[in-house]
Amino acid sequence: QSALTQPASxxxxxxxxxxxxxxxxxxxxxxxxxxxxxxxxxxxxxKLIIHDVTIRPSGVSNRFSGSKSGNTASLTISGxxxxxxxxxxxxxxxxxxxxxxxxxxxxxxx
Amino acid sequence: xxxxxxSGPGLVKPSQTLSLTCSVSGGSISSGDSYWSWIxxxxxxxxxxxxxxxxxxxxxxKPSFKSRLSISADTSKNHFSLKLTSVTAADxxxxxxxxxxxGGWFDPWGQGTLVTVSS
Numbered sequence: 001q002s003a004l005t006q007p008a009s010x011x012x013x014x015x016x017x018x019x020x021x022x023x024x025x026x027x028x029x030x031x032x033x034x035x036x037x038x039x040x041x042x043x044x045x046x047k048l049i050i051h052d053v054t055i056r057p058s059g060v061s062n063r064f065s066g067s068k069s070g071n072t073a074s075l076t077i078s079g080x081x082x083x084x085x086x087x088x089x090x091x092x093x094x095x096x097x098x099x100x101x102x103x104x105x106x107x108x109x110x
Numbered sequence: 111x112x113x114x115x116x117s118g119p120g121l122v123k124p125s126q127t128l129s130l131t132c133s134v135s136g137g138s139i140s141s142g143d144s145y146w147s148w149i150x151x152x153x154x155x156x157x158x159x160x161x162x163x164x165x166x167x168x169x170x171x172k173p174s175f176k177s178r179l180s181i182s183a184d185t186s187k188n189h190f191s192l193k194l195t196s197v198t199a200a201d202x203x204x205x206x207x208x209x210x211x212x213g214g215w216f217d218p219w220g221q222g223t224l225v226t227v228s229s
Contacts, residue, residue, distance in 0.1 A: 003156070036215035038157075045206055045222050046157065051215035089157055093214035097159070097172055104156045 004029065004090055004102035011108040017078040020105045022090035023071060028100055030071035034093035037066060037075045040104075041086045050075060077107070085109045112137040114207045114220035122201075122227050128194040132207030132220060139188055140165055145210040146183065146190045150203040151222075158203075162210055163190050197227045 005023040012018040022029065022037075029035055035053045038046035048057055050066035053073060063078045073092070077084055090102040118130035132146070139146055147162040161171035163181045171179045175194070183190040194201060204222040211217075 032213075034213040034215070036213075038216070045219040046216075047219070048215060048217040051217075052213055057217065091157075091159075091214065091216070098162075098170055099159050099210075099214040101157045101159065 004092060004100055006088075006090060006102040006105045008103070009106045009108065011110055012077075012080045013110045014080055014082065016080050017076060018080060018107065020075045020077075020088055020090075020107070022073040022075070022092075022102045024073075024092055024094075024100070025071055027096065028092040028094035029068065029073050031095075032093045033068070035066065035068060035073040036091050037064075038089045038091070039084075039086045040089065046089060080109055082109050112209060112218055114209065114218060116205060116207050116220045116223040118223060118225070120224060120226060122197055122225060123229050124198055124227055125196055128197050128201060128225055128227070129191065130205055130207070130223065130225070131189050131191045133187075133189045134209075135188070138185075139183055139190060140185050143211055145170075146181075147208045147210045147216065148181065148192045149206045149208055149216065149219075151206070152200075152203045160192070160194075160205075199227050201225070202227045 033053045037050040040046040053068045054066045065076045088105045113135045115133045122128045144165045145162040148160040178195045180193040206222045207220040208216040
């Protein structure tokens, strides 16, 4: 099973909003409301920022939001800040191999 | 607050067995609805799920690892372990231990440990 498809890179200026897409199939993203997103700074472990498509864990900034339409999930970061520069990964539950990851997106804050 | 910490050799020779342990504090690995997982990340690459052992002792291994992988738990020590046999350079990665919950989301993560496969 191939990885979920994410753009390799996105960029934005401070204060702007950006959206990262995560495209799968009806057997993963489209079939379940079990998409999660992780933020990873260089040399650090990933950090959960969204689970179950839209739910933000306690302590995560409300500038991060998630959504899903069909086989594509999206992470939106509003009011972009320098500290948001990181790699972002999506995952989805799938019955075939439990979970599948996206390839990751590098966010650059200009 | 649950915390996880990986430990094990940082260097393994090709064809040998990679062994790592994850010590869990702040919660019991026998607690309901937790799936104690391993995820790896080759240098400069993305994340890959390896497998888990559940709170009840059931295991799941990603099919591509199934023939070489074993995940076990020691409830008396509150830790779980990974053994990956017949390693090659392709198994060089940062290995993370992580708690998963129903729905397949992962939190919290250990800090990760780099394992290099080289002679």
